[in-house]
Amino acid sequence: MSYNAKEIEKKWQEIWKNEDYFEPKDDYKLEKKYILSMFPYPSGRIHMGHVRNYSISDALARYYRKKSFNVLHPIGFDSFGMPAENAAIKHKIHPKKWTYENIDYMKNELFSLGFSFSRKRMLATSDPIYTKFEQEFFIKMYEKGLIYTKEATVNWCENDKTVLANEQVEDGKCWRCGNEVIQKKMPGYYVKITSYAKELLDDLKKLQDKWPNQVLTMQENWIGQSFGLEFSFKLDDSIELDAKSFKVFTTRADTIYGVSYVAIAPEHKIVNELIDKKLIDEELITNIKAMQNQSPKERQSDEKKGYFLNLYAIHPLSNEKIPVWVANFVLIDYGSGAVMSVPAHDERDFDFAKKYKLPIKQVIQNNGEAINDKPYSDKSGILINSDEFNGLDCNEAREKIIHKFETLSIGKKVVNYKIRDWGVSRQRYWGAAIPMIRCEKCGIVPCELSSLPITLPDDVEITGEGNPLEKHPTWKDCICPKCKQKAIRECDTLDTFFQSSWYYARFASDEKTWNEKAFDEKSVSYWLNVDQYIGGIEHAILHLLYARFFQKALRDMSYLRDDEPFARLLTQGMVIKDGAKMSKSKGNVVDPDDIINKYGADTARLFILFAAPPAKELEWNDDALEGSYKFINRLYERALRVSKNASLDIVQNELSKEEKYARLKVYEALKKSYEVYEKTFAFNTLIAACMEALNALNTVDNDSLNKEAFYIILNILEPIIPHVCFELSQKLFDLENFKKELVLKDEVFTKDTINLAVSVNGKKRAEIELSSSSSKDEIIDLAKQAVSKWLVDKSIVKEIYIEKKLVNLVVK
Numbered sequence: 130m131s132y133n134a135k136e137i138e139k140k141w142q143e144i145w146k147n148e149d150y151f152e153p154k155d156d157y158k159l160e161k162k163y164i165l166s167m168f169p170y171p172s173g174r175i176h177m178g179h180v181r182n183y184s185i186s187d188a189l190a191r192y193y194r195k196k197s198f199n200v201l202h203p204i205g206f207d208s209f210g211m212p213a214e215n216a217a218i219k220h221k222i223h224p225k226k227w228t229y230e231n232i233d234y235m236k237n238e239l240f241s242l243g244f245s246f247s248r249k250r251m252l253a254t255s256d257p258i259y260t261k262f263e264q265e266f267f268i269k270m271y272e273k274g275l276i277y278t279k280e281a282t283v284n285w286c287e288n289d290k291t292v293l294a295n296e297q298v299e300d301g302k303c304w305r306c307g308n309e310v311i312q313k314k315m316p317g318y319y320v321k322i323t324s325y326a327k328e329l330l331d332d333l334k335k336l337q338d339k340w341p342n343q344v345l346t347m348q349e350n351w352i353g354q355s356f357g358l359e360f361s362f363k364l365d366d367s368i369e370l371d372a373k374s375f376k377v378f379t380t381r382a383d384t385i386y387g388v389s390y391v392a393i394a395p396e397h398k399i400v401n402e403l404i405d406k407k408l409i410d411e412e413l414i415t416n417i418k419a420m421q422n423q424s425p426k427e428r429q430s431d432e433k434k435g436y437f438l439n440l441y442a443i444h445p446l447s448n449e450k451i452p453v454w455v456a457n458f459v460l461i462d463y464g465s466g467a468v469m470s471v472p473a474h475d476e477r478d479f480d481f482a483k484k485y486k487l488p489i490k491q492v493i494q495n496n497g498e499a500i501n502d503k504p505y506s507d508k509s510g511i512l513i514n515s516d517e518f519n520g521l522d523c524n525e526a527r528e529k530i531i532h533k534f535e536t537l538s539i540g541k542k543v544v545n546y547k548i549r550d551w552g553v554s555r556q557r558y559w560g561a562a563i564p565m566i567r568c569e570k571c572g573i574v575p576c577e578l579s580s581l582p583i584t585l586p587d588d589v590e591i592t593g594e595g596n597p598l599e600k601h602p603t604w605k606d607c608i609c610p611k612c613k614q615k616a617i618r619e620c621d622t623l624d625t626f627f628q629s630s631w632y633y634a635r636f637a638s639d640e641k642t643w644n645e646k647a648f649d650e651k652s653v654s655y656w657l658n659v660d661q662y663i664g665g666i667e668h669a670i671l672h673l674l675y676a677r678f679f680q681k682a683l684r685d686m687s688y689l690r691d692d693e694p695f696a697r698l699l700t701q702g703m704v705i706k707d708g709a710k711m712s713k714s715k716g717n718v719v720d721p722d723d724i725i726n727k728y729g730a731d732t733a734r735l736f737i738l739f740a741a742p743p744a745k746e747l748e749w750n751d752d753a754l755e756g757s758y759k760f761i762n763r764l765y766e767r768a769l770r771v772s773k774n775a776s777l778d779i780v781q782n783e784l785s786k787e788e789k790y791a792r793l794k795v796y797e798a799l800k801k802s803y804e805v806y807e808k809t810f811a812f813n814t815l816i817a818a819c820m821e822a823l824n825a826l827n828t829v830d831n832d833s834l835n836k837e838a839f840y841i842i843l844n845i846l847e848p849i850i851p852h853v854c855f856e857l858s859q860k861l862f863d864l865e866n867f868k869k870e871l872v873l874k875d876e877v878f879t880k881d882t883i884n885l886a887v888s889v890n891g892k893k894r895a896e897i898e899l900s901s902s903s904s905k906d907e908i909i910d911l912a913k914q915a916v917s918k919w920l921v922d923k924s925i926v927k928e929i930y931i932e933k934k935l936v937n938l939v940v941k
């Protein structure tokens with residue numbers, strides 16, 4: 130009877146399926162655990178990254194089930210998005226067909242790996258019922274002012290023919306296809322994530338030590354809070370303008386007397402007024418227009434550039450005349466779109482001042498040194514050239530100067546955030562339709578809730594050119610809910626991140642009510658928030674930020690209760706092979722199906738959890754895979770030698786030294802299992818402990834001990850290699866018993882030996898291990914034997930024994 134993975138795995142997968150083994154229970158009095166791994170995109174096949182992700186979550190789900198928790202471990206598919214349309218263009222297959230065929234295939238793959246997902250709570254975000262509630266949220270957010278429309282410059286990918294959110298632009302390239310992103314002015318819908326900026330930042334504190342630090346830092350930087358002073362510069366009245374003043378934002382109010390010019394963004398309204406009224410010459414207008422047409426990325430990489438606007442502002446404290454420049458480094462949508470420039474203490478301002486020969490005025494002392502070829506940008510030092518503030522430390526000065534502006538009512542302390550509102554309009558077919566209507570008479574009108582979901586037409590032509598919904602002959606025709614006249618449907622669809630922002634909450638709702646409401650109140654308040662979320666670090670910013678925003682917005686719309694969606698987060702490392710991330714483009718992919726066919730699912734799972742701790746990169750290694758397979762074989766053969774009828778009564782004191790040692794190893798593994806499943810997730814160390822225990826058992830021939838040992842080891846390993854553990858447990862033990870939680874036996878850990886140092890003339894020469902019941906004479910005898918080579922031709926003058934610590938022999 131040798132190990133047959135195929136047979137065993139098929140058998141147990143059938144049993145689990147037929148007996149609804151992994152469905153969460155409706156009994157809300159039970160203690161719950163909601164374990165969630167990021168759901169896959171239905172690209173066609175499961176890859177090793179998925180196997181890793183779900184092996185981790187499955188191990189946790191199975192562990193907590195064993196501990197009698199009510200466990201929710203759901204799975205679904207993030208099934209709207211561009212690849213489906215690209216497949217349509219390339220292979221002439223309808224996106225819906227492509228998507229749902231992939232889902233069917235991948236579902237089977239997932240279950241062939243033995244993952245204990247709930248089957249009843251499976252969903253795909255392209256399901257009309259999911260769209261229905263998503264559109265409901267959209268309309269409610271619109272009515273609350275959390276979603277609005279604006280014409281704005283957007284990131285545009287010419288290859289995917291769609292708008293991209295800032296978060297989807299990586300190094301100026303499209304996150305999906307890698308194409309260069311360009312700037313385009315377009316109307317679109319925006320989610321006002323900025324209105325939650327402060328809470329999104331403040332609540333990161335609640336996640337401290339529960340989320341990886343790296344992710345917390347990335348979110349913090351992305352939100353980008355800074356405190357400073359906002360005040361107005363009056364314009365000198367030598368030129369007649371509608372704008373009489375303009376605001377600036379500075380984090381360095383302490384440098385106010387060092388301002389030598391002010392710089393405004395190319396899109397600033399003063400610039401536009403100067404252009405519109407032709408108050409500046411043709412050549413300057415042309416130059417400024419060229420600057421306006423540059424993308425933020427081009428402006429960033431371009432050298433600092435600017436033009437004097439023949440305009441002066443008045444310094445609010447010194448009343449000096451300060452030249453006003455337009456500059457490419459000033460962003461229109463940060464702060465006030467204008468900067469007070471202090472070349473002596475800011476790198477950027479310094480470079481600009483050098484280039485255009487503008488004055489450099491030092492206002493903070495730098496160890497008595499003057500500013501020559503480098504600015505002094507440290508935020509420490511004593512103020513000089515600053516009137517009444519001279520002599521103050523710059524931190525104190527900053528507060529005092531802000532205070533002065535406030536008392537004079539010419540400025541105020543403000544908070545600024547770098548985060549921008551989230552543009553969600555996409556000019557694509559395969560997405561959730563934006564449930565809005567454009568009426569000539571009434572303007573933009575939300576669809577009626579009773580008309581939801583607004584589903585996609587099936588008969589579309591997908592060519593990659595333009596928006597298929599826009600081109601459809603009839604789909605966009607509709608009736609305005611307000612005036613009942615003919616109107617036009619919004620033809621853009623939602624960013625797919627809109628769908629993945631609330632799926633975790635949908636899973637938490639009882640599926641029996643899925644058709645009637647977005648969330649069943651009782652079940653979401655029981656299941657949420659997610660106790661442990663597991664997924665890739667690539668989602669550190671966008672997905673996790675959007676989901677956190679959704680949680681808060683849905684809370685404020687009374688759908689949900691918690692402030693944060695994911696109590697704990699584990700970001701798993703990448704799977705790499707030959708030094709590079711496993712990916713089709715690198716041609717180094719190992720297909721999980723091939724591993725399952727050759728070795729079985731348990732081997733795949735064991736290997737992936739053994740090869741590296743979850744947060745670290747995992748290097749693919751064929752030998753280690755083979756090694757995992759061998760271990761399972763050995764486990765299987767050794768377990769079958771256990772005699773079923775042996776009693777489990779073991780008297781610790783009657784065991785031999787080897788038996789005690791083997792039993793200790795088994796219990797050490799058990800102890801480790803609590804720590805690993807509940808805290809560290811270092812499955813590799815747990816598996817190593819089990820291997821050690823198995824080795825120690827090799828020398829033992831004790832039926833009771835063997836039976837106990839395998840009972841424990843199979844229990845510990847079940848979350849990792851479930852099929853073989855279920856199989857063996859069924860053969861050896863009563864399965865019902867097997868589900869019980871295990872208890873540590875302290876007696877196993879009490880050591881009955883002590884270690885003693887032996888020295889000769891005060892110098893340590895050996896260490897001996899002996900039974901704690903040995904007599905002093907026996908101990909000294911053993912000690913002498915251990916150091917015999919230092920006693921040759923010597924005579925012992927004194928024997929010193931310090932109980933349980935050391936023996937010292939004084940010799941001559």
Ligand code: ANZ
Nearest residue numbers: 355378379380381458459460463464466467471474475
């Ligand atoms: C004067 C100053 C002196 C500044 C100094 C810095 C150092 P953070 O910290 O990232 O918020 N700034 C303000 N609005 C800007 C805009 N729209 N585009 C480009 N730069 C802008 O950055 C705040 C600082 O960035 C502000 O403080 C301002 O320059 C500049 F020694 O004011 B500072």
Ligand code: ZN
Nearest residue numbers: 568571609612
């Ligand atoms: Zn109307």
